[in-house]
Amino acid sequence: MKPSAFAYARARSLDHAIELLRGEPESRILAGGQSLMPTLNMRLSSPRLLVDINHIHALRDIVRRGDWLEIGALVRHVQAEEAPDVAALAPLIAMALPHIAHPAIRNRGTVGGSIALADPAAELPACILALDGEIEIAGAGGQRRVKAEQFFKGLFETALGPHEVLTKVCVPVVRAGERFGFAELARRHGDYALVGLAARAQAEGSALRDPRLVFFGVAATPVRARAAEARLAAADLNGAVAALERDLQPADDVHASAAARRHLAGVLLRRVVAQLREGGRA
């Protein structure tokens, strides 16, 4: 289908973008457009104005600042995939990126857009939550930084206000002994995951301390499997898989039944724990 009519404005700066958003209540930000355009084409959304932020160059950088890696909202998936700093300092994100859609989509889609949309089956929100990352947001009142734990509020619902712009995605740089794991199952490579898992842990000898296991595609937001984390920290993998019964309450849908999703979550947990123990990359 074709989208309903809207006006288009190219923001020259962050302040200009916020001004444009404040001037039209029914406006949407156009970044990579790879999720926005489908919703417009299917007329699931019909804003009166699109504010194109693609020309705000300040949002395109990947910068290390102390113990944090800051990824500008407009960094495209392909740019993050090719960035040596992402591979070296945020390996979990590097592991997840090739699973996101397809090359032609990764050439346009942005890191900030993935986080701002908060699709429950998307890879990057789960990674940011697993890494205990933070989201930088700009609005008329200035800037604020929100922890990922507080950012993802519900189905496609985030801490972003109506006239705010997500400006940076910040993750702590990898620490000595930190391990990462990532896996997902989809019917076709690049499709949204039926179930996925992003994980980090601290290796101490053969033990995995402070694991964070974040499943996606199983709830309205990415979810931490806290009971499974506790069993894994006690070196009880079978117990961790069993604990997923308590942690995850997936729903049935056309893609898979709840029972199938729960089973697949256990399969993924075993695969990802093997990655964490090896300390290698996916």
Added chain:
Amino acid sequence: MNDVVEITLTVNGEEVRERVEARKSLVDFLREDLALTGSHVGCEHGVCGACTVRVDGVIVRGCLMLAAQCDGCRVETIEGLSDAGEIADLQAAFEARNALQCGFCTPGMLLTAHDLLENEPAPDRARIRVHLSGNYCRCTGYQAIVDAVEAVAQERSTKR
């Protein structure tokens, strides 16, 4: 802030200046305003890959970018790549191996396959399948397409 946007861009090497509706997709602009109908409109939500074109040197979905966003861009379509002879070997291999039947997906397949071979000269079959995963073909079952791309990868690497 406008419902109609004036854009200047190059399409297959030629400068184009047009006024376009803000909501018009790049692929509709190419087909309806410029009569370049080689890029196809399939699903219109980024799933099928039939609308694949190149913008500033990289492949994109023509249905997920607005024409209004292409001001100042360099756009290349199957017509341009074909006329330039850039993908003649891929086209010949697709024909020789029956890697198309109805042909609807073929322009997108060719652009995506060429993109892979430009960036990775010696992909194995699994890599070819992953790279083409965003392009649906409802006729061939993909086997012949992967054969054709694999053959051209080998041909191009012996010529290097």
